[in-house]
Amino acid sequence: MENGILALVFYIFSGIIVGSGIMVVTLKNIFHSALFLVLCLFSVAGIYILLSAEFVAAVQVLIYVGAITVLMIFAIMLTAQLYSTSVRQSNEQVIPGIIIVVTLLVVTLVALSRTSWRVVSQGIEGQTTISIGKALLTTYVLPFEVVSLVLIAALIGAIIIARKE
Amino acid sequence: MIGLNHYLALSALLFCIGIFGVLTRRNAIGILMSIELLFNAVNINFVAFARFINPQEITGQIFTIFVITVAAAEAAVGLAIIILIYRQHKGVEVDRVNIMKW
Numbered sequence: 001m002e003n004g005i006l007a008l009v010f011y012i013f014s015g016i017i018v019g020s021g022i023m024v025v026t027l028k029n030i031f032h033s034a035l036f037l038v039l040c041l042f043s044v045a046g047i048y049i050l051l052s053a054e055f056v057a058a059v060q061v062l063i064y065v066g067a068i069t070v071l072m073i074f075a076i077m078l079t080a081q082l083y084s085t086s087v088r089q090s091n092e093q094v095i096p097g098i099i100i101v102v103t104l105l106v107v108t109l110v111a112l113s114r115t116s117w118r119v120v121s122q123g124i125e126g127q128t129t130i131s132i133g134k135a136l137l138t139t140y141v142l143p144f145e146v147v148s149l150v151l152i153a154a155l156i157g158a159i160i161i162a163r164k165e
Numbered sequence: 166m167i168g169l170n171h172y173l174a175l176s177a178l179l180f181c182i183g184i185f186g187v188l189t190r191r192n193a194i195g196i197l198m199s200i201e202l203l204f205n206a207v208n209i210n211f212v213a214f215a216r217f218i219n220p221q222e223i224t225g226q227i228f229t230i231f232v233i234t235v236a237a238a239e240a241a242v243g244l245a246i247i248i249l250i251y252r253q254h255k256g257v258e259v260d261r262v263n264i265m266k267w
Contacts, residue, residue, distance in 0.1 A: 022182055040205070044205045048209075056208075056226050056229050064233065072244070078248060090189045090191060093188055102181075104181055109174060119168065132230070147231050150234075158242050162245035
């Protein structure tokens with residue numbers, strides 16, 4: 001019974017992710033695709049909850065939905081001529097793109113179905129937030145500091161690139 | 166029963182959609198949004214492997230947090246470059262930005 005509900009939730013979220021993802025890459029109005037990107041990222045957070053990764057889901061909502069897409073919409077407002085449908089949004093590579101993507105998908109799915117993973121039957125017990133916090137400040141403290149340096153350098157670089165001379 | 170292969174198939178689908186966007190979008194912001202889809206496909210893979218292969222150590226989830234951080238940095242730098250391109254060319258269509266092509 002519980003498995004059935006989990007499967008239903010998984011298929012609902014997957015449908016939303018795939019549908020809104022297709023909308024993101026095909027819509028003519030770039031602002032509407034940014035809004036569908038928000039929907040897609042929210043559903044990915046739902047998938048994380050299904051995989052018992054609550055902390056990653058919270059980070060996904062805060063950073064992706066809260067920060068990155070707002071940044072995208074901000075840039076769209078600054079640059080695009082909204083509601084002008086005369087500007088073509090896709091180039092002439094649509095047909096080759098479809099062929100490449102379908103080939104890639106088929107190859108990936110065949111490779112997936114032929115691989116046997118060593119799946120562990122037990123799930124994740126308890127809260128993952130505690131163990132993530134401990135791991136980030138003990139085992140992974142060096143990558144943690146390095147990635148914070150990368151972030152601050154990228155943000156300073158973004159300010160310097162975008163400011164007026 | 167939803168297993169590892171379901172999540173991996175979902176991730177492959179999302180990755181292919183993102184690749185299609187990168188290949189066909191003319192708007193540079195559209196390309197950046199497709200790249201975010203690619204990042205999310207990879208993150209689903211990481212979290213699914215952390216759940217199904219190695220549930221004791223959640224290395225995959227920690228990697229996902231690093232990927233999200235780098236994605237934030239990438240979005241900031243990318244959008245700054247796009248705003249600069251807009252000032253130079255009065256548009257963000259990438260096929261018009263070809264000054265390094267000859």
